[in-house]
Amino acid sequence: MKALETLLKTALLGTARSSVSSLELSASLKPLAEADTEIEDKVLKAASLLFIQKEGGKVFSKKWFPTTQAPAETFAYCSQSASRLLKEILNKQYYELLRKWLIKCEEAQLLVQPEHLPQLLALGRNLLAFRPLIKPVVGERGKWLAAFNKDWQYLLSSETDIWELGKAEERKSFLASLRKKHPQHALEVLTSSWKSEAADARVAFLEILKQGLSIQDALFLESALADKSKKVRATAFNLLIRLKDSALTTQLFEAAAPMLLKKNEKSFIGLKKTAISFQKVAMGTQLDVYGISKESLDKKFSDEAYYLYQLIELIHPSLWTSYFGMDAGEVVQVFLKEKELKPMLTALLEATIFHEDEEWAGALSDTLKSGKLKPTNADPDFRIKLFGILSPEDKLRYFQSEAFHMSLLDSLELCNFKWTATFSKKALSLLYKQVAERGLHPYERERVSELYKYINPSILAEKESYLPPENENKATWREAMDQLFTKLEMNTGIEEVF
Incomplete structure (x- = not known):
């Protein structure tokens, strides 16, 4: 230890006053250190000899290694x-x-x-x-x-070891994987330790149940509505209302339905038309526990209208198409004509985004495009989120007509389906025109390269047309395209080798 301190002082303060003889070298090694004439050489040699002296003769720990060979493979x-x-x-x-x-x-x-x-x-x-x-x-x-x-x-580690002894992230990964393969078994595993889990862990585990959510989960989720943690109760509530057949969804719908009266009328020329009107009915107390307010917090709504607005936000919109016997587009058109119901379209918009209903997303997108619907108090990103729910056909239609004022890259990322060769070419061409000249920001390069998931592999035959000659302005575009095509080739290769 003293010898090491001497070497460190010499390295820091210089060799003018250094003495190799002060180092604790063995009698057989010290002459070797003294052999050089230059003091710097002596110090460096002394350092190497000191290391040899310290390590020489060390007995390394003995580890037992099994002498058996690896068992034969089944697959x-x-x-x-x-x-x-x-x-x-x-x-x-x-x-x-x-x-x-x-x-x-x-x-x-x-x-x-x-x-x-x-x-x-x-x-x-x-x-x-x-x-x-x-x-x-x-x-x-x-x-x-x-x-x-x-x-x-x-x-x-066994399944039991991972669940009972694993780290938080390991347990979440295990439950997510199990949920994907065996949803009911994953629920049983979660139920086995539910009472002993911390509140944050219970929330995280509940969110995993969204994968493969079914009516078989309802009983467990209903019990979580009585949890001590507000976050756990809210997460369980949001999962239950995603189930159209759950008791909670039925309770919400039965509270809202009497407030919307459907009537078949005749126009002045004798044609039949459907009308829906808002009806004020007594508001019960059974939904108070879920935070449904019976007093309006918005001056534009009466107490009853605000109550209905909150319910519509929560209820799966497809239940209204069944209730009225009309498709989503028809319901939207009727709501547009009624002064008291038109504001409810914003609530239907929020419900459509929450429940990710493809039919309603298409109907509301058409209405937004026409300019007849201008949502108030809606999620600021509602256009992007609504676009993400559209069917592949509608996404292509809206994307090609540029119906929404979104960034090109945002809209392409939301076209999360396998693109045709024609659309792949158009998408890359538009991207090239927009961003290649100005260059890509670092965060954009990765996003562009991730489009490989959707691009048609046939584009690989023409990839050189999307790789401009290298220059300062377009270098970042070339880097992104190189990465994209590499990933696309690998993705295609995975499909081929398996």
Whole structure:
């Protein structure tokens, strides 16, 4: 220790007053340090000799290694082409593509080639969300190998170990993976420890239940409505109203329906027309517990109208099409004609976005485009969110006609379906015109490259036409396109090798 301090002082203060003889070197090593004439050489040599003296003869800890070989595999290994593709994906760190590769490999009941096991197991050490994807494809050899490295032994954990002893993120990843494969079993696992979970964990776990949500979850969610935590109650409430057949949805609908009266009338020329009118009815107390106010907080609404507005915001809009016996577009047109009902269209807009109803999104988008509907007090991003719910056909139609005033990149990201070759060409051409000349911001480059998920693979044959000659202004565009086409080629390759 004293010798190390002497070396540090010499390095910091200089060699003028340094003395190698003051170092605690053994008798056999000290002459070697004194052999040089220059003091700097003596100090450097003394430092290396000191390290040798310290490390020499050290007895390393003995570890037991099993002498058995890895058990035989039940499943076959993936092809060499699939293995080469995995190597490229791992080296590029394209994690979305890695996720897809692992899922496809498991679906094909194949295993990762042994050469990739160390890299995959190391990745799972830090990226907890990948553990449920890695485990099924590493086979017996992967489990055998994990026994040699404590950082990989997550692979040996049982379902019970992960749920009862795992870290917060690991437990969430496990539950999300289980929910996707076996929704009812995931609910049973969550129920088993529900009472002992912290409030924040209960909220996080409830949000995972949105995946594969069904009426089988209703009983559990109804019990969560009585939770001590306000956030837990709110999350359970929002899940229950997504279920059109839940008791809560029925209760909300039965409170709202009597306030909307449908009548079939005849016009002055004898044609039948449907009218819907607002009716004031007594407001019960059964919904007070859910925060439904019976007093208007908006001067534009009477107490009864405000009460109805709140209910419409919560109820799945498809229930109104069934109740009135009309399609969404027809209901919207009737509401537009009634002074008391027209403001309710904003509530229907909010309900459509919350419940992600495709038919109502199309009807309301048409009305917005016509200028007849100008929502007040709506979500500021309602146009973007509504566009995201449209059917692929409607998205293409609105995108091509530029019906909404959104950024081009925002609208393309919301066209989250497989594009035709024609639309792929148009999209890239429009992007090139808009952003290539000015260059892409760093956050835009990644977003552009992620469009590979939707672009038609046939575009690869013409990729050079979207790669301008390199220059200062367009370098960032070229980088984004290079990355996009690389990802597109890999994505196409995954489909081919499995």
